[in-house]
Amino acid sequence: MKTSRLIASAFVLSGFLAGAASAQTLIYCSEGSPEGFDPALYTSGTSFDASSKPVFNKLAEFELGTTNVMPGLAESWTISEDGKTVTFKLRAGVKFHSNDMFTPSRDMNADDVIYTFDRQRLEDNPYYTVSGGTWEYFNGMSMPELISSIEKIDDLTVQFNLTRPEAPFIANLAMDFGSIQSKEYGDAMLTAGTPEMINQAPIGTGPFQFVGYQKDAVIRYTRFGDYWGEPAGVENLIFAITPEASVRYQKLQAGECHVMPYPAPADIAAMQADPNINMMQQEGLNVGYLAYNTKLPPFDNPKVRKALNMAIDKQAIIDVVFQGSGRIAKNPLPPTMWSYNDAIVDDAYDPEGAMAALAAEGITDLSMKIWAMPVQRPYNPNARRMAELMQSDFAKIGVDVEIVSYEWGEYLSRSKELDRDGAVLLGWTGDNGDPDNFLAVLLGCDAVGGSNRAQWCHEPFNNLINQAKVASDQAERTRLYEEAQAVFKDQAPWATIAHSVVFMPMLNNVQGYKIDPFGGHYFHNVTLN
């Protein structure tokens, strides 16, 4: 209790009571409540913003503002010739936070790394079932099959033995589920009979130390004085949970917060015109698409798919559905991703050409279904409206469209079915900055009947992405992925629609903020003038 009171007192004294010091408190009007504070248990960006970003570090980190991987708690790593052994050299002298229940007695070491991953992969680990652990991301990235063992070589050296070479492995460990936990803290909580506390009062090595959370209202952090890297630019960080976008804007205008995410599209123009607001923007690491069912005729014919793609007026979709906050997608990869093939030319909007192309394939009186998602996503803010625009576009070339929709869970399940009737609107947001995370997950043969909603298994494409996955040379991987994108464009299993543009409004006195292409929100580089 003592420590938390100390932190709380320091928080109040340093951040608020002294008027001058209040400039050192950054208030972020966040969009929702975290599900918890153990990043490995969850999959939502809101939970990661509140946990892994401020409180934790990973072995490798993404360089802020890019998808490049750089050293984190591991200062270096080596990969064996066969690609199946990855050895990490850990940074020395890294301190963990403390709270009223726990004070660390040692620095971070290999035991913490092993504990972090063993609890997610070994069923006999006492933490495997704590807090109903389902370890979705760890499982989703195929880690249980990939990691055969993790060995401690010495206190600062840890070795991952893999079942196969996997080029994106380091990038995978830079994801939020790779946040390094304190084994000492885990053991202490287990002994105390309260193992779930690691999810409620997180202890990490990150730039901010967790102070407290009032459910659905506010989360407080304070700068961690013993942080191994550059200290956080502000003394205190507060997340003021504000679910409604227009209310976040009002709070920003009233100076009740410094930064807000996800502005309402209707407010963007006013924010850009406001002299007190600095509106940052960047393309998001996502793609919205229309996936045909390539198993069923006539959509098994690439020429038919190409013809339909030519009939879609993407600019109208950007203007109406995204209200300008999007960019036309020509590739399945977003432009901020390495290996994006900018040389590819998009199908031109050409209804007459589309009609002629369909006629050339002997297609007349075509009718089809378009599935519209019932939820809003950055890559598709209004799927119903998007489907209506497509319906009107396709009507111009004589294709009759019926729009269908289902409850979200049903939509996800039914859209996977191999004999699904219709083309489905969906999208994807990148996890680890690796092209494999888009191309293999969404278009690989292994994903047919699952996340490959086009049910598209094209051998030349699949060979390219499989070669790229095991190649260790980045230039070679880039070449392979660029080639794969050309094959994709030629075969057109999807109509690629749009990449969203991420807007981050903030007050002018906020300095140093960088937009994370993965959609996360980091504040350790931020200062207030």
Place this chain on the structure above:
Amino acid sequence: MLNFLLMRILTFVPTFFGVTIISFAFIRVLPGDPIVVMAGERGMSQERYDQLYHQLGFDKPVISQYFDYLVGVLQGDLGNSFVTKKPVWDEFFSLFPATLELSICAIVLAVVLGLPAGVIAAVNRGKFFDRLLMSSALIGYSMPIFWWALLLIIVFSGMAGLTPVSGRMSLMFYFDTPTGFMLIDSFLSGQKGAFVSAVKHLILPTVVLGTIPLAVIARQTRSAMLEVLSEDYIRTARAKGLPPLRVNGLHALRNAMIPVITVIGLMVGTLLAGAILTETIFSWPGIGKWMVDSIFRRDYPVVQGGLLLISVMVMIVNLTVDVLYGLINPRIRKT
């Protein structure tokens, strides 16, 4: 009175079991698999799906799942949220005080303004005040809550700067919240300005949440009063020369209160369960938003536990209303 109270409490038992069945069945009849929703666009392998299906107990027969749930409820265990993994009970009681505090303030506002408005309108039937008050009540009743809330925020918080935009307390203050009621906790904290901040944060959400009940109570009071005012005993009271305040305030209002209390009781239940829009707009950390989020996520334990707890609260309010009937009108105790 004791018999009356016991009879009312006895009706609790079958209602309670009925509610457990409805709350259990409600979420399950909705389409949507919680595991698929949990996985989202990323999906999961069939093997993983089967593992979770078993882990969450969905492979058992529905009847068996219900009895597991019922046994848990009777032992005070409502299960853990699929999403946050925390006990539903803990989550409910960390959020409920916020909803209760706001609902109490809203109903107090509605009663304090709605009753006199209804009485004044009835006494001045057909005159200017009657038309003004009843037109205002109609507007208040018809107003979209979302629009009304944003309008108040823009005018009073944005333009005038008189009230905070949202939240329960200025972020300048940080103190323990043992009761969860911000008015009480801010007062107990001893921090200068905290209580005033709590009051300021309550003003707009209270007005927004209280608007519809205020309108309903005013209209109900007016119509009940009009009915009573035409009764013979009121005419007699007037003929005896009693002052108008005594006739209207004591004889008429007391007898007009039965239907008004019914409406107030119903309104309290509605407020407890239906503060969702107000809570969302004002970032008010209550149970309304928690429940709706859980329905969308198909978080079975939260939805069934939350529904059950809210229902019990509403039952308690209805019991209180029944007792109040008995106090106001002794004839009801005998029925």
